[in-house]
Amino acid sequence: MKTQKIGAWIAVLFGASYFIVPLIATFEFSLRMRRGEYSFDAYRSVFSDIQFRESFSYSIMMAILTIIFGVLLVVPTAYWVRLRLPQMRPVVEFITLMPLVIPAIVIVFGYLRLYNSSSYIPFTGSARGTDMLLMFSFMTLSLPYMYRSVDTAMRTIDVGTLTEAAQSLGASWPTIMFKCIFPNVMSGVLSGAFITFAIVIGEFTMPSLLNRPAFGPYLQLIGANRAYEPPALAIIAFAITWGCMALLQLVSRFSKSAPSKP
Amino acid sequence: MSFLELSGIQKSFGPVQVVKDFDMTIEKGEFVSFLGPSGCGKTTILRMVAGFETPSAGTVVINGRNQNELKPNQRNIGMVFQAYALFPNMTVHDNVAFGLKIAGMEKSAIDARVKEMLGLIHLGHLADRFPYQMSGGQQQRVALARALAPKPQVLLLDEPLSALDAKIRVSLREEIRMIQQQLGITTVFVTHDQEEALSISDRIVVMNSGRADQIGTPFDIYNKPATRFVASFVGTLNLIEAKVVDPATNRIVIGDQGITLREPLGSTVKAGDTVSLALRPEAGSIAEGAKGDTALTGEVVSSNFLGSVIRTRMKVGDAVISFDMFNAPGRSPPAVGEVSTLRFTASDLLIIRE
Ligand SMILES: Nc1ncnc2c1ncn2[C@@H]1O[C@H](COP(=O)(O)OP(=O)(O)OP(=O)(O)O)[C@@H](O)[C@H]1O
Ligand SMILES: [Mg+2]
Numbered sequence: 167m168k169t170q171k172i173g174a175w176i177a178v179l180f181g182a183s184y185f186i187v188p189l190i191a192t193f194e195f196s197l198r199m200r201r202g203e204y205s206f207d208a209y210r211s212v213f214s215d216i217q218f219r220e221s222f223s224y225s226i227m228m229a230i231l232t233i234i235f236g237v238l239l240v241v242p243t244a245y246w247v248r249l250r251l252p253q254m255r256p257v258v259e260f261i262t263l264m265p266l267v268i269p270a271i272v273i274v275f276g277y278l279r280l281y282n283s284s285s286y287i288p289f290t291g292s293a294r295g296t297d298m299l300l301m302f303s304f305m306t307l308s309l310p311y312m313y314r315s316v317d318t319a320m321r322t323i324d325v326g327t328l329t330e331a332a333q334s335l336g337a338s339w340p341t342i343m344f345k346c347i348f349p350n351v352m353s354g355v356l357s358g359a360f361i362t363f364a365i366v367i368g369e370f371t372m373p374s375l376l377n378r379p380a381f382g383p384y385l386q387l388i389g390a391n392r393a394y395e396p397p398a399l400a401i402i403a404f405a406i407t408w409g410c411m412a413l414l415q416l417v418s419r420f421s422k423s424a425p426s427k428p
Numbered sequence: 429m430s431f432l433e434l435s436g437i438q439k440s441f442g443p444v445q446v447v448k449d450f451d452m453t454i455e456k457g458e459f460v461s462f463l464g465p466s467g468c469g470k471t472t473i474l475r476m477v478a479g480f481e482t483p484s485a486g487t488v489v490i491n492g493r494n495q496n497e498l499k500p501n502q503r504n505i506g507m508v509f510q511a512y513a514l515f516p517n518m519t520v521h522d523n524v525a526f527g528l529k530i531a532g533m534e535k536s537a538i539d540a541r542v543k544e545m546l547g548l549i550h551l552g553h554l555a556d557r558f559p560y561q562m563s564g565g566q567q568q569r570v571a572l573a574r575a576l577a578p579k580p581q582v583l584l585l586d587e588p589l590s591a592l593d594a595k596i597r598v599s600l601r602e603e604i605r606m607i608q609q610q611l612g613i614t615t616v617f618v619t620h621d622q623e624e625a626l627s628i629s630d631r632i633v634v635m636n637s638g639r640a641d642q643i644g645t646p647f648d649i650y651n652k653p654a655t656r657f658v659a660s661f662v663g664t665l666n667l668i669e670a671k672v673v674d675p676a677t678n679r680i681v682i683g684d685q686g687i688t689l690r691e692p693l694g695s696t697v698k699a700g701d702t703v704s705l706a707l708r709p710e711a712g713s714i715a716e717g718a719k720g721d722t723a724l725t726g727e728v729v730s731s732n733f734l735g736s737v738i739r740t741r742m743k744v745g746d747a748v749i750s751f752d753m754f755n756a757p758g759r760s761p762p763a764v765g766e767v768s769t770l771r772f773t774a775s776d777l778l779i780i781r782e
Binding site (some may be wrong): 323324325330331332333334335336337341345346349350352357395 | 480509526696
């Protein structure tokens with residue numbers, strides 16, 4: 167009994183060290199910019215780099231826009247499918263899974279063919295247009311996670327009856343959507359949003375091929391040209407991801423104590 | 429002209445006709461129950477009144493206004509669902525205020541109205557609770573308050589008590605009836621529980637596969653069932669096959685015992701025909717000195733002591749007749765195998781003519 171427990175702990179520690187040791191090594195290396203002593207110089211250098219600030223804020227901006235438009239697309243879709251087209255649910259679910267099956271590089275080449283500056287919809291003709299296209303591509307990438315988490319949250323409420331109750335009280339479609347449905351799937355929306363955030367911050371392929379100044383390509387650029395900054399950046403990226411995960415945990419715990427169906 | 433008029437309503441889902449030529453008028457302030465077995469179309473009719481379904485044919489008129497072209501949110505109809513359907517993200521206060529906010533009332537007026545409605549259902553002290561913090565009975569009362577708050581033209585309740593336990597069911601149905609009378613609101617109440625329908629309705633519509641078999645007061649429905657279906661669905665009932673001996677004198681036989689009916693058999697019936705007769709279990713008694721101008725003798729098949737009543741089944745010819753007697757401490761229940769005489773009044777025997 168006792169030895170079994172110890173054995174289990176050793177296994178866990180061994181597994182964890184597999185992830186933690188490289189991380190510690192990276193962190194340790196990132197502190198060694200100043201010769202002979204540990205310092206946060208690499209981090210200072212990263213944070214003082216104007217390109218870092220620009221690309222990072224660009225990606226955050228993109229992430230926020232992606233989340234807003236993604237939520238506006240996914241919540242009404244999931245709602246409508248549940249309410250009026252329940253027989254279509256497997257089809258919609260399959261469609262939302264496509265971005266997991268098709269590599270991002272294939273999607274982006276498709277975009278470039280369809281929306282290049284000499285096409286009928288020349289998204290890539292201007293920087294704003296390309297930004298929009300990039301945002302749509304981020305939406306596509308986050309679709310599987312966003313749809314799933316919203317749809318799961320929707321399962322816990324009786325969408326049909328709540329809609330009818332609201333209608334009989336005089337509510338219009340926008341009122342039903344934003345007063346009765348949205349607040350009740352907020353936990354799903356939030357967890358979808360955090361995953362989206364993490365995806366957008368880390369994504370390299372799309373912004374790189376669309377040539378937009380996002381964080382992913384910047385990470386790659388620094389990694390190829392500097393010694394101490396890349397590990398510092400990696401640690402920062404990790405911290406952000408972990409922050410998202412922690413928020414996710416918080417949200418899911420919060421949603422458990424939140425109102426649910428009787 | 430009546431307040432709520434349903435005329436020639438039909439509804440089909442694909443090839444299946446669920447409601448067939450349904451006609452009914454309801455007066456202002458009336459409490460009408462739709463009673464019928466599962467799947468007979470009660471909910472479908474209610475949903476057509478509310479506007480959630482469109483009739484395949486026919487019209488819904490409320491207060492002289494045709495509702496067919498109106499969307500559910502334009503009809504001003506209060507609806508209470510079996511599953512309560514309170515908004516989980518809102519407090520009791522906000523749930524009740526929901527319809528008032530949409531109607532564009534001022535905040536002070538809303539607060540006053542919500543307070544009034546919560547007072548009506550005796551839940552004023554729970555205004556800040558969320559639905560998940562309340563019992564089913566409390567939630568359903570909030571749902572009622574929410575439906576009534578915007579002063580709807582008609583209140584529709586679809587089996588509002590089915591999800592509750594027996595005790596609450598009885599007290600809440602009486603509460604619903606009291607509030608309905610207090611507000612004088614025209615109400616349609618759907619149920620498959622006959623006791624519920626009998627106890628609180630002004631009139632009952634007994635439905636059978638998409639049609640109204642009988643519309644009448646609870647008293648009439650129970651005592652003068654128009655069809656075999658109504659007779660068997662509402663209350664328990666003995667259906668007895670009898671042979672006509674002489675139509676002119678209303679003479680029939682059950683087994684080999686002759687009886688004279690009070691109700692005329694009618695001109696289409698000939699001697700030798702079989703007629704169906706109905707007798708309520710509470711109409712007869714085998715107690716000493718029981719009153720009644722008619723008697724049937726038979727052997728007791730079973731006898732169940734149910735507390736306040738004793739239900740006895742007796743074999744007369746081919747028929748088994750069951751009847752209820754009040755329990756009396758000084759009298760022991762009839763024994764199985766005993767031969768007794770059942771007495772009742774001939775006018776309690778109804779002729780069932782489909
Ligand atoms: N949207 C629909 N599509 C197809 N058939 C339907 C639909 N709604 C109801 N039906 C059918 O119509 C019939 C009547 O349904 P309805 O819900 O009105 O019955 P009900 O009298 O309310 O029964 P219950 O007491 O079980 O609630 C049922 O056979 C049902 O299967
Ligand atoms: Mg029903």
